[in-house]
Amino acid sequence: MPLRDGSRPALFCVHPVSGSAYAYGGLARLLPAGQPVYGIEAPGFDNDRTPVASLPRLADEYTDMLRAFAPGTAYRLLGWSLGGALAFEVAKRLRAAGEEIAALILVDAPTPHVRPLPPERDIMLGFVNDMMGTSQQEAPPAARAVIDGLPEDAGPADAFLRIAAAAILPGELDALTLAGQYAVFRALLDGFNSLEVTGSCDADALHIRAEASPRPAMNWSGALPRLRELTLPGTHHSIWGGPSLVTMSEIVRAMLAAG
Secondary structure, eight states, rough: EEEOOSSOOEEEEEOTSSSOOOGGGGHHSSOTTTTOOEEETTSSSSSOOOOOOOHHHHHHHHHHHHHSSSTTEEEEEETTTHHHHHHHHHHHHHHHHHOOOEEEEEEOOOOOOOOOOOOOHHHHHHHHHHTOOOTTOOOOOOHHHHTTTSSSOOOOOOOHHHHHTTTTTTTOOOOHHHHHHHHHHHHHHHOOOOOOOOSSSOOOOOEEEESSGGGGGGGGTOOOEEEEEESSSSTTTTTGGGHHHHHHHHHHHHHHHHH
């Protein structure tokens, strides 16, 4: 998915748990003229593929795709949240194949660990929060009220009919669209909760963290020996707007120039 055209070496941005690369649009617009930016979107998001619940399988696919799309280049990768874990897995595979990584940028990326999925209602609330750009702790009362008001035996289909009727998300997101995007979200969350970080990657790596995010949950030092960290004011979602996004664009610009 092209986010910005240009003739410089491209920056490839890997989707977060939503499966969409839409979040990277603001960053792409703030980068220098001529800097191409491509977003990698998940199977099942805005296409008719079946969602994939295996991050290693996705990393294999994205690695092959990048090598076919831009062979012989020094790759520049960026990933936010779950996208950071995927960007690491892709970088690890590229290096194992003898490819060069010019830059690996993680943005507020938790380290995955094997653990059970939360209850379905918590997953649905997490999905709605993600769509609204909020966290579980910041869940708007309207969103929590819809989920808490569901019958005990209600599934996602009923939930999204109620969410659409409550008009707490943009109007173009009808129940059918929400159900399709939820299937992608849930599959990716399942994949994240099934992954344990193994191995390491010697790429020049940077982790841009949100000040409000828990630091222990984002420890990549063992997997990325050449990792640097920077912190921006804000939360997991708010760093994608306002002054923090401007600062992030300056940091990314410098990283790309150095690579």
